[in-house]
Amino acid sequence: MASPVRVHPDSALLQPTRSGSVFSESSLAHLKREEMDVENLELVDSKPRLDSSERGLTGLYLSCFDMLFTEEAAWLVRVADSSGSVSVGPRLEPCPEPEQCPVIDSPGLGGEPLSPGLEDQVEERSLEQVQSLVVGEVLKDIETACKLLNITPDPVEWSCGNVQKWLLWTEHLYRLPQVGKAFQDLDGKDLCAMTEEDFRQRSPQCGDTLHAHLDIWKSAAWMKQRCSVGESRITAGEELWSEADSSCSGQPIHLWQFLRELLLKPHSYGRCIRWLNKEKGIFKIEDSAHVARLWGLRKNRPAMNYDKLSRSIRQYYKKGIIRKPDVSQRLVYQFVHPV
DNA sequence: TAGCAGGAATACT
DNA sequence: AGTATTCCTGCTA
Numbered sequence: 001m002a003s004p005v006r007v008h009p010d011s012a013l014l015q016p017t018r019s020g021s022v023f024s025e026s027s028l029a030h031l032k033r034e035e036m037d038v039e040n041l042e043l044v045d046s047k048p049r050l051d052s053s054e055r056g057l058t059g060l061y062l063s064c065f066d067m068l069f070t071e072e073a074a075w076l077v078r079v080a081d082s083s084g085s086v087s088v089g090p091r092l093e094p095c096p097e098p099e100q101c102p103v104i105d106s107p108g109l110g111g112e113p114l115s116p117g118l119e120d121q122v123e124e125r126s127l128e129q130v131q132s133l134v135v136g137e138v139l140k141d142i143e144t145a146c147k148l149l150n151i152t153p154d155p156v157e158w159s160c161g162n163v164q165k166w167l168l169w170t171e172h173l174y175r176l177p178q179v180g181k182a183f184q185d186l187d188g189k190d191l192c193a194m195t196e197e198d199f200r201q202r203s204p205q206c207g208d209t210l211h212a213h214l215d216i217w218k219s220a221a222w223m224k225q226r227c228s229v230g231e232s233r234i235t236a237g238e239e240l241w242s243e244a245d246s247s248c249s250g251q252p253i254h255l256w257q258f259l260r261e262l263l264l265k266p267h268s269y270g271r272c273i274r275w276l277n278k279e280k281g282i283f284k285i286e287d288s289a290h291v292a293r294l295w296g297l298r299k300n301r302p303a304m305n306y307d308k309l310s311r312s313i314r315q316y317y318k319k320g321i322i323r324k325p326d327v328s329q330r331l332v333y334q335f336v337h338p339v
Numbered sequence: 340t341a342g343c344a345g346g347a348a349t350a351c352t
Numbered sequence: 353a354g355t356a357t358t359c360c361t362g363c364t365a
Contacts, residue, residue, distance in 0.1 A: 254355080254356090255356075303358085306342080307342085308358065308359090310344095311343095311345085311358080312355085314343080314345070319355095324343090328343090330341080331342075
């Protein structure tokens with residue numbers, strides 16, 4: 001079954017954790033039921049690829065490019081016909097994000113057996129990485145759908161037409177029977193107020209599936225709202241260590257922020273930079289050249305290298321932002337004020 | 340050889 | 353002005 005997100009069959013991954021996934025267990029479990037054939041999760045790149053030779057890989061997602069550039073053309077015409085207003089173009093450009101490390105960092109792989117305690121830590125980290133990966137992919141797919149359908153991410157704001165677009169999209173994506181008519185009189189508010197039972201009554205075949213997907217959209221909208229509220233609430237002092245994504249702020253990004261961004265996305269960058277001790281803010285740059293290249297890309301400094309990047313890090317010593325840990329190790333640094 | 344430390348000049352915002 | 357970049361010398365593992 002085609003789906004933008006595939007979740008590891010291990011149901012433990014679907015449980016809410018202290019890292020705070022807001023996607024309800026039932027929603028994710030529903031997706032799990034639909035598509036769970038993924039065993040080699042760690043092999044997956046988080047970026048869409050056009051290379052057809054790679055489509056056969058067991059993947060975490062159905063590439064949005066697959067969806068957009070192949071069979072979707074005909075489908076989009078259908079959406080346009082049914083809603084009368086969807087604008088298909090402009091074609092989504094491949095994300096200009098810097099190249100990413102395709103493999104989830106897996107400490108211990110191929111190495112010595114880990115002690116039980118360490119094993120627990122590794123397992124917990126892997127779970128967090130997978131969950132963060134899944135949530136990230138869900139959010140990306142929602143964003144893609146919003147652009148394509150020209151609808152807002154928050155279902156509550158949808159008009160009846162928006163609801164129909166979303167239904168068509170979801171039906172198409174998950175190969176569901178067409179049930180748009182059963183929901184044709186509803187706008188976003190109505191839809192969001194409906195229980196799973198209401199959905200089943202309107203569509204016995206796939207009401208539960210639609211309800212689960214809507215639940216995910218609602219959760220994503222909630223997350224987004226929470227994020228924006230948080231940004232406006234933080235004070236200048238708190239801003240330093242907030243979770244706010246610096247890429248949205250419009251301000252030039254600082255190197256320490258950039259490093260934290262990488263560290264907060266272990267599923268994408270865990271291979272080039274990772275926490276050694278998150279509580280203490282100790283991290284290790286595993287691939288100095290790669291991190292420098294990413295920094296150079298972000299700052300549009302093609303000549304950036306680790307020598308220069310590390311000089312910038314050392315400038316933070318005096319400012320009390322980053323320091324060397326008590327036991328100095330190569331490529332290991334420590335945030336003075338950990339999260 | 341790569342990484343580290345820090346001075347100094349310069350560029351950028 | 354603050355921050356980052358660039359280049360440098362010298363040191364260390």
